[in-house]
Amino acid sequence: xxxxxxxxxxxxxxxxxxxxxxxxxxxxxxxxxxxxxxxxxxxxxxxxxxxxxxxxxxxxxxxxxxxxxxxxxxxxxxxxxxxxxxxxxxxxxxxxxxxxxxxxxxxxxxxxxxxxxxxxxxxxxxxxxxxxxxxxxxxxxxxxxxxxxxxxxxxxxxxxxxxxxxxxxxxxxxxxxxxxxxxxxxxxxxxxxxxxxxxxxxxxxxxxxxxxxxxxxxxxxxxxxxxxxxxxxxxxxxxxxxxxxxxxxxxxxxxxxxxxxxxxxxxxxxxxxxxxxxxxxxxxxxxxxxxxxxxxxxxxxxxxxxxxxxxxxxxxxxxxxxxxxxxxxxxxxxxxxxxxxxxxxxxxxxxxxxxxxxxxxxxxxxxxxxxxxxxxxxxxxxxxxxxxxxxxxxxxxxxxxxxxxxxxxxxxxxxxxxxxxxxxxxxxxxxxxxxxxxxxxxxxxxxxxxxxxxxxxxxxxxxxxxxxxxxxxxxxxxxxxxxxxxxxxxxxxx
Numbered sequence: 001x002x003x004x005x006x007x008x009x010x011x012x013x014x015x016x017x018x019x020x021x022x023x024x025x026x027x028x029x030x031x032x033x034x035x036x037x038x039x040x041x042x043x044x045x046x047x048x049x050x051x052x053x054x055x056x057x058x059x060x061x062x063x064x065x066x067x068x069x070x071x072x073x074x075x076x077x078x079x080x081x082x083x084x085x086x087x088x089x090x091x092x093x094x095x096x097x098x099x100x101x102x103x104x105x106x107x108x109x110x111x112x113x114x115x116x117x118x119x120x121x122x123x124x125x126x127x128x129x130x131x132x133x134x135x136x137x138x139x140x141x142x143x144x145x146x147x148x149x150x151x152x153x154x155x156x157x158x159x160x161x162x163x164x165x166x167x168x169x170x171x172x173x174x175x176x177x178x179x180x181x182x183x184x185x186x187x188x189x190x191x192x193x194x195x196x197x198x199x200x201x202x203x204x205x206x207x208x209x210x211x212x213x214x215x216x217x218x219x220x221x222x223x224x225x226x227x228x229x230x231x232x233x234x235x236x237x238x239x240x241x242x243x244x245x246x247x248x249x250x251x252x253x254x255x256x257x258x259x260x261x262x263x264x265x266x267x268x269x270x271x272x273x274x275x276x277x278x279x280x281x282x283x284x285x286x287x288x289x290x291x292x293x294x295x296x297x298x299x300x301x302x303x304x305x306x307x308x309x310x311x312x313x314x315x316x317x318x319x320x321x322x323x324x325x326x327x328x329x330x331x332x333x334x335x336x337x338x339x340x341x342x343x344x345x346x347x348x349x350x351x352x353x354x355x356x357x358x359x360x361x362x363x364x365x366x367x368x369x370x371x372x373x374x375x376x377x378x379x380x381x382x383x384x385x386x387x388x389x390x391x392x393x394x395x396x397x398x399x400x401x402x403x404x405x406x407x408x409x410x411x412x413x414x415x416x417x418x419x420x421x422x423x424x425x426x427x428x429x430x431x432x433x434x435x436x437x438x439x440x441x442x443x444x445x446x447x448x449x450x451x452x453x454x455x456x457x458x459x460x461x462x463x464x465x466x467x468x469x470x471x472x473x474x475x476x477x478x479x480x481x482x483x484x485x486x487x488x489x490x491x492x493x494x
Contacts (some may be wrong), residue, residue: 059098117143121152124174128167132158141191144424148201148226148442149180151424152194156184161192181426186408195426199226203428207256207448211263218268218326218333220260222403222434223253223443230434230443234261234333237401237436238373241391242382243416244405249430251279251339253403253445254382255453258283258337262460267326269471271305271336273298275343282453286461287469288332295344299357300474302364305336305377308472309368312375324376334472336368337380342390362392369398386415402435403445 122140130138138156145151156164164171164182171194172179180197202224210229214221219233242257244250258270270289274280277293284291292298312324312331319329326333338344344361348354369379381399383390385407391399404422407413413423421433421440430445448456 114143117145121175124171125154127174128170130159130163130167134158138192148198149426150177150196150198152196154192154194155190156192157190164192164194181428183427201226201431201442202444203431205430205444205446207259207446207452210446211260214260214264216264218261218265220257220264221446222257223430223432223445225434225441225443230441232401232436234335234378239369239379239399240381240401240403241386241396241399241416242380242403242405243384243386243407243412244422244432245384245408245412247429248405249432249445249447250382250384250405252430252447253405253432254337254339254380255280255282256446256448257380258335259448259453259456261335262286262289262464263456265333267330267332269332269334269469271301271334271472273336273338273341273344275340279339280337282450282457286457286464288464288471290471290473295354295361296357297474298338298344299361299364301472302336302361302368304472304474305334305372306364306367308334309372309375309377312377316374323374326376331376334377335380336378337382339382341381341383345391345395347389362395366392366394369395385412400436403432404435405430405432405445 118140121143125138125140136158138154138159141153141155143150143152161182161184168179168182175196177196177198178200180195180200182192182194185191185193205224207221210221210224213229214231214233216231216233216235218235219231222230222232224230240257242250242254258272261268262270268288270283270286272280272283272289272291274291274293275295280291283289292301315329315331316322316324321328324331324333344358345365346358348358352358365379368377372378379399381391381395386396402416404413404416406425406427407416407422410420410423413420416422417433417435417440419440421442425431425433425442428444430447432443432445434441434443
């Protein structure tokens with residue numbers, strides 16, 4: 001009696017385990033299909049073509065009745081029933097079933113690797129025992145990998161970001177990978193992104209540690225990559241764009257780029273447009289640097305740069321050369337750095353007090369970006385985001401060197417880099433994507449403190465004070481006339 005009862009209970013347990021296993025397999029099947037639909041490899045045109053070719057081949061085989069030959073591979077006693085079933089189904093239904101089966105199999109193949117990754121990272125999350133107040137575990141939604149990092153998107157309701165950060169050591173131990181950053185998505189705080197570095201890039205690089213890598217004249221250090229210190233020079237790349245959201249490191253990078261150019265160059269003049277009026281004051285003490293703080297003076301000065309460009313091309317024609325050589329021609333390279341360039345290049349109505357100045361600036365910068373390369377005049381734009389309202393499209397097309405810090409939207413990243421790379425950067429100040437031509441490099445840009453910047457500028461002050469420097473100046477009469485026009489019209493000069 002007791003044995004019969006025990007046997008009955010074992011049978012029930014086995015049945016329950018079988019049912020639970022069946023349910024898990026059933027849900028796993030549909031999860032893999034879902035991942036197959038989301039995976040990038042299935043969205044590629046060649047994979048559609050491959051799947052379509054297999055479907056077409058199967059339909060042709062059925063139409064020519066060659067599928068009956070497959071029955072011969074079955075055990076002898078199953079061949080006749082199988083042939084009858086195929087005959088009952090009919091060719092057209094069989095084509096439909098074959099098509100569906102092939103599509104399902106391709107989705108399973110495409111989604112299996114992604115599903116396994118999600119399960120792997122879900123298990124790692126479960127191991128660190130994070131739960132909401134209601135006892136819910138965070139759920140891994142997707143896993144995206146590239147050559148540098150793995151990004152895990154987690155649906156996490158009721159679990160604060162700090163709780164994840166307090167468990168970082170446990171998470172590292174569970175995964176065996178370096179956790180680079182943990183951040184909630186700005187657009188939806190129910191989701192959190194965990195970034196895992198395949199190779200750890202330093203999260204802080206001091207300017208003094210890598211500035212010596214810029215050895216060529218008129219060069220600067222962009223930042224530290226996984227392989228080496230990335231440097232650039234005005235000879236190879238004449239014009240630059242620095243873009244990034246507030247707090248990402250854009251302003252520090254702008255300053256370190258200008259400082260690097262000053263430190264590596266003998267004949268150079270900097271004209272810095274600082275419409276915030278306080279950001280670039282440290283540079284103003286140098287004899288070969290002029291800081292401009294209002295749009296009208298800036299636009300008039302840009303007209304002067306266009307005239308200077310024309311003079312230089314006339315000189316090149318006279319001496320039979322193709323580009324300015326500062327040492328040979330005794331002419332400095334002119335670098336125009338525009339911080340928050342949307343203040344100068346943004347779209348405004350015709351009744352805006354700065355409309356005339358801004359239109360003139362756009363016209364001049366457009367011409368300089370297209371033609372100034374060989375004349376030794378260079379442009380550096382810094383802005384929070386790039387669109388037609390901040391930098392004219394024609395100007396954008398001529399900015400070969402682009403440094404993009406973390407962007408808040410994919411659209412902003414695409415506008416700067418033509419891809420989403422800077423949107424997926426970890427939230428580390430100074431982390432950026434450097435684009436030169438078709439090449440993209442992730443870098444940690446150097447940090448320089450205000451104190452170190454001032455000390456280095458004092459050294460540069462001695463360096464450039466030894467030679468006579470003649471800076472381009474906007475005609476005072478023209479500046480005063482425009483000021484008078486503004487006040488006459490009731491506008492306020494900025």
